[in-house]
Amino acid sequence: MNDSQIFLNIQKHIDLTAEERDWISAVLELRDIPKKERVLEQGQICRKLYFVESGSLRAYNSNKQGKESTIMFAVQDWWITDMYSFVNQKPALLSLETLEDSRLYSLDFLALEQLFTKIPKLERFFRILFQKAYVREQLRVLDAISRTTEDRYARFVAKYPQITSKVTQKQIASYLGVTPEFLSSVKK
């Protein structure tokens, strides 16, 4: 397990000793999840942070009228969770669902808190991870409030070709915040 994707991911930003990798391995859980299964249901408290070893997921919110809004996609080598629910341990605003058969590592909330104490370097890793996530979301807000749907669709496809090939147009539409019918008409 010490040479798996997840350690390569962490070691992009910090160095880990063999012992530190062991401590992390000890609390990581690895699970194979079939396609279209939800690992988190909106309303539940999210106890896990997920790392996508293989496969892909979608995080989305459903409003009272049942309209879905996709907040993020995650493919291999990405971290994903309902971060609001995870860090505050409050009911999730999002559901997390696999788009295909996937292999996921999960890190428990309390185990992660203990890892931060045991391996302070991890604070640095997650500082950098959240920093990038913050910048990414801020750019997405800018796109959402300043660009046309046509433009945003083109940029999505250019930025995330791996995702574009895995998801339906309906799901991309719900990521852009438009109806599938309108996205279909925009594509021409």
Add this chain to the structure above:
Amino acid sequence: MNDSQIFLNIQKHIDLTAEERDWISAVLELRDIPKKERVLEQGQICRKLYFVESGSLRAYNSNKQGKESTIMFAVQDWWITDMYSFVNQKPALLSLETLEDSRLYSLDFLALEQLFTKIPKLERFFRILFQKAYVREQLRVLDAISRTTEDRYARFVAKYPQITSKVTQKQIASYLGVTPEFLSSVKK
């Protein structure tokens, strides 16, 4: 300086010794900036992270047609910068402008990198800061793609009453991504 707002802010999440506060003070710069002055111009490389000791600022992007989109406001006790430009040391997408006479602390990019080495606890502080920023932006994306303008305006006013009282409707409109004319009509 050791009892100023900025240390109270940092000490919300981590404890600092007197010596550590001194190290930080040594690289902090404090400046009074008059109203409507830009501390960062879009296109420049952003070298500073700002903390608002008093006053308020706005971060915004201008597109080719000159249309402004407000990415964030910052009031007393908030941190602000063009985080994309700051962490990547690339040309800024945003301008930063004071909304009123303000007193700002600034932390230089390289000085902060050195502080992370000297005071590893700061990694934890910024990990928590970015974690909250990420969650905030993700919720803003959800609002932007799933709610009506009327709803988003009401939520903005409810969430940021201090900001609402300081900024023009034009600026709120540019934060919501609608024209001032439409925001005006929505308010009735």
Add this chain to the structure above:
DNA sequence: ATAAAAGATTAAGATAGTTTAAGAGACTAT
């Protein structure tokens, strides 16, 4: 105190996006 500039409101006509509905193609389960 006055003039100039910027912000807010209103309204008419244009464009962007939604809703509903229908039909064609693809996948899923029995």
Add this chain to the structure above:
DNA sequence: ATAGTCTCTTAAACTATCTTAATCTTTTAT
């Protein structure tokens, strides 16, 4: 294999939002 479900497309009617422009109010600069 067949029916059933889901996706994608198209179109018409409707609603939300933008553009432009005029008027009024507030702020800023001399």
